[in-house]
Amino acid sequence: MTVIDFTAATDNSDLMADPVARANRSGAPEFAIIVPTFNERANLLALTTKLETTLAGLDWELIVVDDDSPDGTADLAWQLGREHPNVRCIKRIGRRGLASACIEGILSTNAPFVAVMDGDLQHDETILPAMLAKIKAGADIAVGSRYVGDGSSGEGLSPLRKWGSEQATRLSTLLTGQTLSDPMSGFFAVRRDFFIDVAPKLSDEGFKILLDLIVSASRQGTAPAIAEVPYTFRARTAGESKMSPLVVTQFLGLWVSKLSGGVLPTSFLLFSLVGFTGIAIHLGVLTLFTTVWNIGFIPAQIAATLIAMTWNFFLNNWITYADKKLRGWKALQGLLLFYAACSIGGIANVSVASMIYDLRAVPIVAGLAGAVMSSVFNYAVTRTFTWRS
Ligand SMILES: Nc1nc2c(ncn2[C@@H]2O[C@H](COP(=O)(O)OP(=O)(O)O)[C@@H](O)[C@H]2O)c(=O)[nH]1
Ligand SMILES: [Mg+2]
Known part of the structure; x- marks a missing residue:
């Protein structure tokens, strides 16, 4: 030995x-x-x-x-x-x-x-x-x-x-x-x-x-x-180079994140950016359905919500979570989870907004508080369950 x-x-x-x-x-x-x-x-x-x-x-x-x-x-x-x-x-x-x-x-x-x-x-x-x-x-x-x-x-x-x-x-x-x-x-x-x-x-x-x-x-x-x-x-x-508009967007996200001293994670900033594009899609679809195609407000609102959520899911999957991109069946499963999380987030949005509105806040402030609440909620939940770390 x-x-x-x-x-x-x-x-x-x-x-x-x-x-x-x-x-x-x-x-x-x-x-x-x-x-x-x-x-x-x-x-x-x-x-x-x-x-x-x-x-x-x-x-x-x-x-x-x-x-x-x-x-x-x-x-x-x-x-x-x-x-x-x-x-x-x-x-x-x-x-x-x-x-x-x-x-x-x-x-x-x-x-x-x-x-x-x-x-x-x-x-x-x-x-x-x-x-x-x-x-x-x-x-x-x-x-x-x-x-x-x-x-x-x-x-x-x-x-x-x-x-x-x-x-x-x-x-x-x-x-x-x-x-x-x-x-x-x-x-x-x-x-x-x-x-x-x-x-x-x-x-x-x-x-x-x-x-x-x-x-x-x-x-x-x-x-x-x-x-x-x-x-x-x-x-x-x-x-081939992997440089792309996606990489540029991620760089800008990192830049703002570092500017905030790391308080706002890059993925939250990108998630919020995607959320803003989702609002535009929602409003665009709603206008198209109600004014051009004369569809009733409730079905138009439901369709616009679904389309905007689907848009947000795929854009987040592509940009925010490029490192954990879901493909095939996992993407479908992820989409359903995303719908579920956003629906709960939507309820949270309305509850918080009406609570604040009842405190005699102006509608825009109440609306904003609800929106912030639901984006933080959606971000936290989808990060944990849809795109697991
Ligand atoms: N492991 C890993 N390497 C990567 C990834 N993206 C790019 N690279 C590598 O990083 C280096 C620089 O990437 P490149 O596409 O050449 O960037 P460019 O020189 O800025 O166009 C290369 O060696 C790539 O193969 C990635 O997602 N993961
Ligand atoms: Mg290179």
Whole structure:
């Protein structure tokens, strides 16, 4: 029987105090590269090869966090892992989301230094050693920036995306109070201990984890020390971008949520936004039925309510809960639950509104109170029962 002498290790207090020295002695990874993927099979082998060239001589690992990509990205990652023991894959089933994928990837590594980069070869991996050097030298975060020094968005962004990225950068500056050249970058390195401290404050909804990291750390009272490393954003050659109007809406939701200090969750803001469009649909349908088709008010009101609820369900399923999207039978089941929750919410709306109206409030105030009451109720109930967390 082999007896392991643990005292020998604990005696070495220098090594215990310094995680990097310990990692070096054990051969454990010092630097983890987290790559969130959705349908990036065509890029994964080239990415691994490029990382091997750039990071030769370092103890590093690649962690692919794949959201059950239909193109089999995870299968390829596991296959690569059998040939390269420093490649691992976390496959998530029934969930989508860039930010939560990055968070889970970072939380899964022991490496004291971590980088997040895209899996589509748009980020220039050759700056990783420079980013590592910055965080080793004391920066909390090293950001790969397209807009500083020699950096550029190159051929990687269309004029519209470039404009959108500039506007988002402006909005982010308002939020962080830091004049950072590229807060929207998805390419950054961070000290793991710093990340672990901030992690409980991060929102796992949305696309922009770096922005969230900076804002959340600053709100905790420690503005992070940030270094910037320029690079040129490459054009995507294989696979497709997941950027969409949906992602832009989610970004704006995250922005307002962070502006409220996190009091209003992004999903509540998006749920309310969807609710407003539902009111417009309701009124539009009601007008059409009663004035154009001369249908009686009660049947028209019932039809308009059903149509608006159905609209709200599908829009929430698409935007607010994109990460937990219900499909097939589950969507039908979810729709019925949504009808049930909203009907109870409707009763709550009328009861609260009439109670407040009885207190001699003006109708608009009473109506508003009822509407706020039912949206909070609908949000809470559907979040718990329809789109389970
Ligand atoms: N795990 C995971 N990865 C995602 C998701 N959406 C995008 N990605 C990955 O995030 C990276 C950046 O996405 P991309 O579509 O290239 O964004 P763009 O560069 O802004 O157009 C890529 O590696 C994508 O595969 C997602 O929902 N889950
Ligand atoms: Mg990309």
